[in-house]
Amino acid sequence: MGLEVEELSHRFGDRLVVDRVALAIAPGEVHCLVGPSGCGKTTTLRLIAGLELLQAGRITLNRRLLAGAGTMLPPERRRVGLMFQDFALFPHLRVGENVAFGLNGRDRQSRDKRVAELLAAVNMTAYARAYPHTLSGGEQQRIALARALAPGPELVLLDEAFSALDTSLRAQVRDETLTLMREADTPVLLVTHDAEEAIRVGDRIHAMLDGRIVQSGTPAELYASPANPFVAGFFGPVNRFRGRVVSGTVETPLGRARAAGLAEGTSVETIVRPEALRVARPGAGGTPARVQVKRDLGPVHVMHLGLADGSSIKVRQAGQTEAAVGDQVEIDLDPHHLFVYPAQE
Numbered sequence: 154m155g156l157e158v159e160e161l162s163h164r165f166g167d168r169l170v171v172d173r174v175a176l177a178i179a180p181g182e183v184h185c186l187v188g189p190s191g192c193g194k195t196t197t198l199r200l201i202a203g204l205e206l207l208q209a210g211r212i213t214l215n216r217r218l219l220a221g222a223g224t225m226l227p228p229e230r231r232r233v234g235l236m237f238q239d240f241a242l243f244p245h246l247r248v249g250e251n252v253a254f255g256l257n258g259r260d261r262q263s264r265d266k267r268v269a270e271l272l273a274a275v276n277m278t279a280y281a282r283a284y285p286h287t288l289s290g291g292e293q294q295r296i297a298l299a300r301a302l303a304p305g306p307e308l309v310l311l312d313e314a315f316s317a318l319d320t321s322l323r324a325q326v327r328d329e330t331l332t333l334m335r336e337a338d339t340p341v342l343l344v345t346h347d348a349e350e351a352i353r354v355g356d357r358i359h360a361m362l363d364g365r366i367v368q369s370g371t372p373a374e375l376y377a378s379p380a381n382p383f384v385a386g387f388f389g390p391v392n393r394f395r396g397r398v399v400s401g402t403v404e405t406p407l408g409r410a411r412a413a414g415l416a417e418g419t420s421v422e423t424i425v426r427p428e429a430l431r432v433a434r435p436g437a438g439g440t441p442a443r444v445q446v447k448r449d450l451g452p453v454h455v456m457h458l459g460l461a462d463g464s465s466i467k468v469r470q471a472g473q474t475e476a477a478v479g480d481q482v483e484i485d486l487d488p489h490h491l492f493v494y495p496a497q498e
């Protein structure tokens with residue numbers, strides 16, 4: 154049950170932009186699709202929605218075949234709700250009428266009830282009689298979202314659907330929307346650039362690179378064992394060092410790191426998370442460094458430290474630290490947050 158996508162591939166001309174994508178979303182689960190710009194996220198969503206003609210693969214929703222093996226249901230018969238960045242409201246219809254648009258066939262009372270429920274979920278109850286042009290971009294986005302959800306779709310696809318909203322409203326609208334979907338047992342696939350959003354709402358995250366899903370897992374799994382530099386860097390700024398494998402290890406400005414499974418001489422990129430580093434007093438036996446910048450962000454400190462080779466690294470520390478700008482310190486490294494990958498030229 155839920156959404157099942159198998160071996161989905163798609164070309165524009167001779168360019169392969171979706172490459173054997175497979176994913177399954179159980180009823181009520183929220184999955185996030187993340188990846189750099191142009192990696193094929195929107196095309197994947199468009200294929201699932203039926204806006205792009207299927208070339209290869211198979212898509213089923215609650216065991217109904219949407220596309221594959223000669224079948225190609227048109228978008229309006231898929232029971233898929235979608236909300237893209239470039240949504241458009243009907244300008245001549247009031248907000249309430251926009252939301253009611255996909256509800257023909259219901260009696261008036263049940264239609265009004267559904268519209269009221271959705272307007273409440275996106276915090277727009279007071280605007281039911283307004284025309285779209287009188288609303289801000291974020292308000293219009295919330296109405297488009299309500300319209301997509303109103304007919305009770307069996308699957309919801311959201312492409313940066315919350316991105317035009319400011320931070321506090323964004324979390325509220327997002328959480329209320331996704332709660333509605335979870336309660337209705339509706340699977341959701343959400344494309345987002347925002348790591349915090351993916352971590353907060355995703356039961357699973359799928360990381361996409363050059364048309365392929367390169368890693369799928371819970372946010373904690375991707376954080377603990379990122380399969381490549383993109384996933385390692387997805388969760389926040391990182392320190393990156395270039396080097397070469399010598400005797401199974403690689404030299405970094407923070408000392409030698411193990412390069413397990415990589416051939417001798419391989420050119421590698423070492424990634425160290427800022428939270429891997431602990432600042433200690435001189436004499437503790439770590440790598441010597443000097444504090445260049447220190448920012449107190451309440452529960453955490455962010456520091457930039459200058460190393461002997463002239464490079465600078467980012468450190469993130471919980472709690473208080475006595476070190477001040479200009480102080481000589483030493484750095485200890487937690488190897489759990491250090492990752493070595495073959496370098497990508």
Ligand code: ATP
Nearest residue numbers: 165166170188189190191192193194195196197344
């Ligand atoms: P973004 O995060 O920037 O929205 P994306 O991961 O959603 O990117 P897609 O929009 O799926 O990426 O595009 C994947 C690739 O396919 C891009 O290189 C894009 O230029 C190309 N592409 C998309 N639509 C078409 C089209 N209709 N014809 C030709 N090429 C296209």
